[in-house]
Amino acid sequence: MNAQTKYASEINKEAQLVNFIPYSSHLNDTTLTTIDGAMMRVFRVEGISFETRDNDELELAFERLNSLHKSLSENNLSLWVHGIRHRVPNSIEGEFDNVFSATFDKRYNRDFNDDVLINELYITAVQRAERGALSKKLSMNIEAVTSRIEAQLEAFDEIAHRIQTNLSSYVCRTLGVTHSGISEPLTLFNYLLTGQWQTVKKPIGEVRSALGNAWVRVAKETIELNCLGSSRYMQGIDIKEYCQQSSSGLWSAFLYAPYELILTQSMSFMTRKKGLGYLKARKRALANSGDGAITQIQAMNQAMNDLSDGQFAMGEYHFSLMVIADTVEKARQYRGMAEKALSDKDVTPAVIRLATDAAFFAQLPANWQYRPRVAGITSKNFAHFAPLFGFLVGKRDGNPWGYAVTRLKTPSGQPFYFNFHQSPQGVDSFGRKLVGNTIVIGMTGTGKTVALGLFLCQAQKYAQGDEFSTVFFDKDRGAEVAIRALGGRYFKVQNGQPTGFNPFQIEPTPQNLTFLKNFVKLLAHSPIKPLTEFDQQSISRAVDTVMGMPKELRAITTVMQNIAVGTSKEEIENSIKLRLRKWCRGGEFGWVFDNPTDELDFTVARNIGIDGTEFLDNDAVRTPISYYLLHRLNDVIDGRRLMYIMDEAWKWVNDDAFTEFVGDKQLTIRKKNGFGVFATQLPSSLLDSPQGAALVQSSPTQIFLPNPKMSSEKSYEEYTKGFGLTDREYHLLKGFGDTSRLCLIKQGGHSVVCSLAMPDMDDELAILSAGTDELPLFEQAIEEVGESPSDWIPVYLEKVRQAKAVKKQASL
Template sequence: MQALKEFQSQAQGLSDLLNYAALIDSGVVQNKDGSIMVGYFYRSNDITSSTEDERNYLTARINAALARLGNGFVTWHDAVRIPDNYYPSADKNYFPDPVSKLIDDERRKRFQSEDSHFVTEYVLVISYMPPLRASSKLNDMLWQEQEGVAKKSIADQVLEWFYKELVTFEDMVGNVITLQRMKSYQVTDDFGKQHLRDELFNYLGYCITNRVQEMNIPHYGAYLDVCLGAYPVINGDTPKIADNYICPIVIEGLPPESYPNILHVLEALPLAYRWSSRMIYLDQQEAVNELMKIKRKWKQKVRGFFSQIFKTQNGQINEDALLMSNDVDNALTDAQSGLVTYGFFTSVVVIIGQDYEELQENARFTIREIQRLGFQCRVETINALEAWLGTLPGHAIQNVRRPLIHTLNQADLIPLSSIWAGRAESPNPYLPPQSPPLMYALTNGGTPFRINLHVDDLGHTLIFGPTGAGKSVLLNMLDIQFLRYQHARIYSFDKGRASWGINQASGGKFFDIAGESSDLNFAPLSELDTTEDFMFAQNWLETLYQLQTETILTPEQKKQIVRALELLKTQPKSGRTLTAFNATVQDQAIRDAISHYTLSGTLGSLLDAEVDGLSGENSDSWWVAFEIESLMNLGEKNLLPVLLYLFRRIEKSLDGRPTLLVLDEAWLMLGHPVFREKIREWLKVLRKANCSVVMATQSLSDMYRSGLLDVLLESCPTKILLPNPEADKPGTDNLPGPQDFYVSMGLNETEIYMLKNATKKRDYYFMQPEGKRLFQLGLDKLTLSFAAINYKTDGLAIKRLMDEHGENWPYKWLDSKGVTYDKAS
């Protein structure tokens, strides 16, 4: 046998420093010191828009759950900021034209750029150290087992009790945060062999290596320390594990008082790190003992040495020591009340990276942000390795900070402000599974924000905001990004040609209804073959009569319209014109009213065509936009018949393909009773045809007085609000102000304050039942070159490029803007 002892080093390695022993149950790790621990992924509500009362309620509920913990319990609340460079790959999109692809490629490049976007994951680990065996024997002497029931081992009793405590904890916090227990799971390799893996084990590995990796559990679940600690460690002021430098930043110097989410900044910094908040809980009596030790120290300083020796009352009093002694008395009262539990709290931000200079720069930035909140902090040097070990779940004895705090303070200091980033996949059930969100945007700290207009199968959306706040650019981005879905179609009603540029660049059709150079006209009576078409034509003609005469048709007049349509139905489609109808109908009053819309009247050039201008290739475009400003100037009697017919054409085209119906300046349509009822109908029925109605308006007062506000708020679960400097301006009993409108939408004072102080043309406030968030579009040069086209300033130049270069004009437009691009994409 060879003598190998002299070659075996006695120095400790990383595995010797780790406390992990074995996986004893699904998601349950036993440590070397005898403690057991479980882990949770958790998320709280996004409290950015919460009121002070709502935040206080959250911390009160968390305190009530944590205050039940006592001796033997330790918790780690971790906020893990990790890079998120995901963006849907090109093969998951179905953009039908080069420009929409170019725009999405630019956004993909932005969101996939290295270390520029981050998301925060939240982890809670609860560890419990069972009592000594002597305590367990005493417990057995005091309590008798039920006869006929097999006596359980101490280990089984401890686990059973621990599980019950966890269930109680979950029930107490379940109404304010979402908990997902970490569990074990099976995987099958390429050879058909099954392996056991565990989410808690994987997370422990991440804490050590800063690398997301799924690892197999060793046979029998033991020797976890060896698996997790198989890396070289170099100790020092900046320890190094494998290729990663470690920089622990210890938060100390807690302020005199705390408030909910006082350290919320640490949940959204634009860099990768792990913020660990550990609490070692004490039983009431042990907490009282610790506090009494502190009190005695301060009590001794109230009077000088000689005053204490000679027991005189004339010596000078140390007022600071007296105040501190009184503070300890207050703490003793809190501890003995049972409403809070005291413990030792340690909060450390761990930054890990391979680039030493970048690591130090990130540390300096983090320290500045923490100090800005009024906290003292420092980079651990001599104690760096121990400080890092103390942040690892399961390590309760390293780097214990001496001052005691109670659980209500702890609830204020731990991460409880989860950023709501939207769903990673579209919730629209009519789309294929795992379809990407409609659009990626940005929110705090470079966190990607996923925009989905749908809540389940309902995608109707309201957009409100004053003029010049960025509504047109937002609508253009929603439109162009909606084309990512297969067979997607868009119908948009524009005012001021805000969508003209991006519509033309993406190969859409743009019609200026009743414009000076417009040759678009319609044949509303050309489709009479189905019962539904016939009924529409009848109702439409009745509406025309009502608009012209401001009276209701008599039953006999309605019969005359039906008879005329029946005769018209026998003619070829090109002969089913309004002029032909007027020549057929036998009622003079009807002829007089309809004549306004025939070639002999004012609107005949628009509504009395033989062939409908929306037939043929115009009906097959993926984006059809209608400019209605000229039509609006013609007055209500001319506007409504045209829009009613257009909406009928759109309704007929709905066949289940993803469709977006955008109504810009919707206040105009809400101002007429016919349209109010039509919109009410759309909001109820179009969802079944996979059509989402997006209504945008800058006139909050018209929306408020429309009589449809309750229906709109109920039927449109998605709302996007634009910045409004007058958001907090109240109104009167006769004239409601912006504040009244926002309150009617359910906004609280915090949200109204956010809208007031948000930046126009940059910030947008997104509201859904699932969450609320202030976001930015994050547009780069290429996208902005199309989404922000202003027809008044850019229209002539673009038309010139169209005449000179035809379909290639978008590339020449980018050249004129100095934007680089890859045409091959």
């Protein structure tokens, strides 16, 4: 009886996936075996950021890949390289308890899609067992089989280590079984079979039974994958005829494609003997065909010589490109776009129609028998076809402080997740005290203040669950409006106006007493008459006496009154008391430190700003003020998350008070969970200063905005030798227009071009970067309605709009 179920005809159209999956087991956490005894290991590769690399660098990378491939050719090895472009959630989690920062976050992120297309690169190394090894194993006892497998694994481990070491500059990570039992390699293979990312646990039994939870229907051109109740559709392309000469980046257009895809390339390396045999057979075929041109035969002779000389290895190569869509019509549209992209590279694409299922299953590493259109190519060709190009994408989560600071747009369409800290991809670095120092270089009008304001606002998320402080050492009050909008405190130090500083109001701890004694010595310093031992003892006793008094009596005047003075005329004329008098109330600089109370407190608000515009140019007061500010900064270098920003950093750090700060203090700050952001207009401002140059060396993250003065030879030297930009990066940056809002971000030897443009955010920009036109309007708003941000922000913004309207009308 040949009875059939109701849906037998439909079931017969579907591929039984398990029969096409060659995998047997997880030999260990990182190694899989196939049913015919091959060993496999999978690597996740970030790739090299080719957009900003010099041609010389790309050529060197190509040569190194070729060398790696040659070294693998005698090991019965195959590589499967997968370039996967797929949609992922794009949002960055974070809560903002300040109204302005929450509003800003919402408006800024509305221009980012919830899902974006990103690129991922995977390499799978597969080493076939020796011919006949499987049948030999069947005749062995268990001990002999185990010994043979261990020897095979030891040899394979050496190959895998060689691959990972050679690809370290590409940021290469071995996939394995996670602490929660998830198999990362099987998760990848399951995506190739289902078109859906789902975690796959390491199974107890045969691994192929854990894969392929999709119904696969294969038609002439289309593959339908029905998984988790929804269908996705694939259509494929392979290559009928290759271009005459290969070059790196032939397939790079697919890194920007507006659709999901899987680009699969495999290379089964031939031994030199087998490669020579292949080339000789090709030469005979050309000669026997009667139409083999002399030049082709000569080229084949040259290829055999080059192979014998070890300039390359030969291998069997296959290529397939599967586009993925939610409808057949979209899949066909995307396939057409992919065909054009290949045709533009002088290759002849072919729609996969006859062996659609074979091309689909050949995406799985170790499925040699299903590979369509296998071609013999050199390892140089393969290094060109699979150059491991990628983009610097940053790190969305798993950073030292959690989620990324913010997202920035890039030319590829995928976001760049910006972080001050540099931490390894694929590794959860949360809580680690890594270096976060950052340099920002940008001329006036190119977006430097906006960038600093953006980072300041987006960093407010880090206050959730942890104590968090920012201290902004400002210039020209550029950040005042933003800091006040965040509910922060802003100190304006103006020459001749009481600062509100009184160092003797701090707590009399041993550390503070040491600081105060050194501080008084600094105020009493004279280059002509150095302090004597008696002077220093007098200062020490006076400070101890004053700091034992009630707080309201403690001041520089009180210290002066408690200083012992000698009786001779010379001692009186050069006394400490006389030197300190100018720093006391009524003296020339009494406005600086002799105030009734000390208003300087870096813990009074989460965000603190200090304007150094005037005092940084005042030689008489700059060093003592800087010395005091740096000491008070210690109040928030206590293990909390700390970000301090210095605009026109060279102005701050050039003072002698910062000598220790730019040295050993940076290590202390890092260990205490803090970092600094140092901004300036011109590279020379930092590089020509010993302290500034030291900060450059301690800052792994660098942000470069447009600079219209980049045409000189000196400028080239500053950017390339001073900051380490490559020639390609320099010329990219040089090409940025002043108002382009583009920037080049370099981190850990890799770089990316990003945009800081904020279209339709005029209100927010008026707060992030308030200039000389806006500051008077801000002051008017404060005077009219008070200092609560919820009150003055709408008033201020309305004043800015009106002022712009008047200015626009006047220009007509």
